[in-house]
Amino acid sequence: MQEHHNNETHQISYSTYLLVWVSLLALTSITVTVAGVHLGDYTLFVALMIAAIKSALVINIFMHIKFEDPIFKVFLGISGFTLLVIFSLTFFDYIYR
Amino acid sequence: MSNPTELTHAPHRDDVGARMGMWLFLFTELLLFGGLFLVYAVYRHEYYSQFRVAALELNLSIGALNTVILLTSSLTVALSIGALQKGQKHLSVMLLLITDILALAFMVNKYFEWSTKIHHGIYPGSEHLLNLPDGQILFYGLYYIMTGLHALYIIIGLVFLTIVLGFVITGSVNKDSYVKLENAGLYWHLVDLIWIFLFPLFYLIQ
Structure with a gap:
């Protein structure tokens, strides 16, 4: 803001x-x-x-994320990315086991 | 440093910091549920057809009704923050009360849903369930754990909202200082968000 x-x-x-x-x-x-x-x-x-x-x-x-400081969006992005990495790595391991 | 709060000799406060603290807490909750969704994803991949058969037993109308209830309660809590920002205290209190009632309605539905399942002999460790194929046992195990944990969050959110409702009534949460209400609202929206994913994953597998 x-x-x-x-x-x-x-x-x-x-x-x-x-x-x-x-x-x-x-x-x-x-x-x-x-x-x-x-x-x-x-x-x-x-x-x-x-x-x-x-x-x-x-x-x-x-x-209200749209109206928060950019740092909130960065944190949200990092936690979403973390979940994505966890899911991808697990499925990579699971499917090619 | 021209912070407007210094002019009104209010005690030091940092609402952005308070909200950020809440968000950081919500991220840990996200990872907790993320782990459960991961287990669900792997087992759904492995036992796809059995998950479908098991999901047919779930009551779609109760699931859909609870979705509507939660989305509406998210609206009322967001509106109550807006009302307090505009200084409409009574409207804010009314909207929070409606949110509480909707949360209770969700739990009542959950009670009927679960008691029907349990009546049919479907609960973790039941004789009927243990005779079903592995995939169906896993489906119901995940169903009870994930919707059960979510229901616990509903209860926590309900308590959280009710405490803040008390603050709004007594005036310690007011037009000029409402970050507690915002944080209670954030928690409530998280509960809604989790349900947005639980609903299609459990009730809408054809």
Whole structure:
């Protein structure tokens, strides 16, 4: 944020919150509907993509990450990357064992 | 260093630091659940067809209902912070009360869901479950551990929110100092985030 007032936060309007909530509900109904369609190998991929979009909405707007100092985003990125590395290494080991 | 708080001779505080502390704690929680999701991923890969069979037993409507409840409670807690920022204390208190009620509703649903499963003889170590193939035993083991731990988080979040609700009512959390409410909200959103992944992974395997 601009002048770095340490104890002030960006205010988000009620309508933005409501819009995010409606999007989250819409994505939930999409994910439930899509689960009934046979997509074979893509089922998990589609479900995880939708979950990722929902998470991004919650993290950015509800959890205010979008309006926090950049360092918050760096930390978030590092922890997400750590999880990715753990998953990749485990599956690399598991699949090529 | 022109910090506006010095002018109002308020005691030293650092809300960004407080929120960062909360975020760092949330990252450790993320890694805890990440480990469980990893176990789930490996076993789902190994026992894909049995996971599908086992998942058919889960009640999709209760899962979907609880998803809607949690998303709505995330909205109400976010709105209550917004209301307090604008100085609308009563609205903020009302929204926090609604959040509490939604959290209780989630637990009531969970109670009915689990008691039906247990009634059908599906619980860790039950005779019925142990006679099923390995993949299904693993599915239900993960189901009880992961949704059970998540339910524990719901209870912790509920207690956390209720304590902060008390602070808002007494006025120690107010328009000018509400980082405690923000941090309780962050914790609650984490609980919501975890459910966003648990729901499709357990209830939506066709």
